[in-house]
Amino acid sequence: MxxxxxxxxxxxxxxxxxxxxxxxxxxxxxxxxxxxxxxxxxxxxxxxxxxxxxxxxxxxxxxxxxxxxxxxxxxxxxxxxxxxxxxxxxxxxxxxxxxxxxxxxxxxxTPRLYSPVAAAVAELKLLVGMYQRLKKQKISERVKLLEAPALVKPLINSNIEHFNNQLLETKEMLKAFFRSNADLAHKHEILQTIPGIGFSSGVVLLSILASGYTFESANQFVAYLGLNPRKMESGTALKGRERISKIGKPEYRAALYMPAVVAYSKNLYPDIVTRLQSNGKTPKVIIVALMRKLAIYAYTVYKTNSAYVAK
CATH class of the missing domain: 3.30.420.40 (ATPase, nucleotide binding domain)
Structure with missing residues (x-):
């Protein structure tokens, strides 16, 4: 060799x-x-x-x-x-x-061999990447606006309006893409049956799941997103708090953060939230747990090609 x-x-x-x-x-x-x-x-x-x-x-x-x-x-x-x-x-x-x-x-x-993605999936990833970059740029401008001098605030507001228009245009391009790709459109629709998952988070999850990565289990998908727990423990000297690994692209986790916040604030998963609260978990920990649970549901829905069913 x-x-x-x-x-x-x-x-x-x-x-x-x-x-x-x-x-x-x-x-x-x-x-x-x-x-x-x-x-x-x-x-x-x-x-x-x-x-x-x-x-x-x-x-x-x-x-x-x-x-x-x-x-x-x-x-x-x-x-x-x-x-x-x-x-x-x-x-x-x-x-x-x-x-x-x-x-x-x-x-x-001996790393695994690369599997080329289908042309439609490559197009989807390109549009999703653009959508994520525009959202990031818009957020950056909104943060600047908080402490900007009055002289430049109109310019920053103009930038924000520009990014809003670009986001709307990109979203329309994504909708047009789904009209031309029935199979991926169906996958996107069933992902949105998961409580808390909307259009934007759905397209991000779809762009990952459809990319040809050979996730053999939901846990592998969770680990790919960097939402798997990471223990800091060795002997008696090192015993830190358990955290998520954060290995993987932060924009993937960001796509699940707001859906998890919505799920928590609207109590969309009462059994999960109640159990964690009874164990003394803080809201931040509960939101991360909901992010992980949403990723598991997304993997299951995609693999079974069927809408979410509450248990």
């Missing part, structure tokens, strides 16, 4: 080919010409497994090219490779060294 680590940046690809005999380094442009140059090297080896980090959006066209040429490729969370480097006690950092590190990671960890 030949392992290839690629350190991806906006303009270049630093590649390390690692086989039983030696290491070969290659630096090419992150462009079609660079991909062709890389492929001319890979064809010299048998049974190639390429691994790279999911760095922004710079990796996507490369992965599509490799998959189209029947090259085994894995796309990994940068945090995994970061902790692998710490475990290996590496003290150097360079593009060349990072490429070798990724190749080593591929050899030792």
């Amino acid at each position: 030949t392992y290839v680590g690629i350190d991806v940046s906006k303009k270049t690809l630093d590649c390390c080919v690692l086989d039983a005999d030696n290491e070969v380094y290659l630096k090419v442009q992150n462009s079609q010409g660079g991909y062709d140059e890389l492929m001319s090297l890979l064809v010299l080896y048998d049974d190639v497994h390429v691994c790279l980090e999911a760095t922004g959006s710079y990796w996507q066209s490369l992965v599509e090219f490799l998959a189209a040429n029947d090259v085994r490729v894995s796309v990994e969370n940068p945090a995994k490779i970061h902790y692998f480097a710490k475990a290996s006690m590496l003290r150097m950092k360079s593009d060349k060294r990072d490429a070798l590190l990724i190749a080593d990671y591929c050899k030792v960890m």
Whole structure:
């Protein structure tokens, strides 16, 4: 087996080919010409497994090219490779060294292969990503408005109005998307049967669940969102409070936060809330527990392809 680590940046690809005999380094442009140059090297080896980090959006066209040429490729969370480097006690950092590190990671960890998403799902993720960015920018402007001098408040209000219009336009684009994609539209509708889940949180959950991630259980989905509990306990010296791991994109957890707040304030899940309150849990802890429960319900509804039914 030949392992290839690629350190991806906006303009270049630093590649390390690692086989039983030696290491070969290659630096090419992150462009079609660079991909062709890389492929001319890979064809010299048998049974190639390429691994790279999911760095922004710079990796996507490369992965599509490799998959189209029947090259085994894995796309990994940068945090995994970061902790692998710490475990290996590496003290150097360079593009060349990072490429070798990724190749080593591929050899030792044998990461699962990348599964290309359907064109419709890719379009959905693009629209959802835009919707989330616009919401984040709007919130940022609203925070600025609280302490802004009177001189610039009209400008900030104008920005907020602009983002409101952009959000409405993006939402209309999402509605048009669902009119053209009946299967995903049905999935989105049944996700909204979960009490507390609305249009916005539904599209975010759908964009994750439909992305081809092989979640084998609801607990895996919860862990992917970073809502799984993390114990801080070792011997007698270290005994901290249990917290959520927060591993994963914060915008995914943010999409569940407001639905959980609504569910708590409107008492949509009285049995859960009452049980936690009787155990002395604070409202903050209860809201996080509701976020986790909403994620479990979303996974179940998506996998069974049926509307939520209260138990």
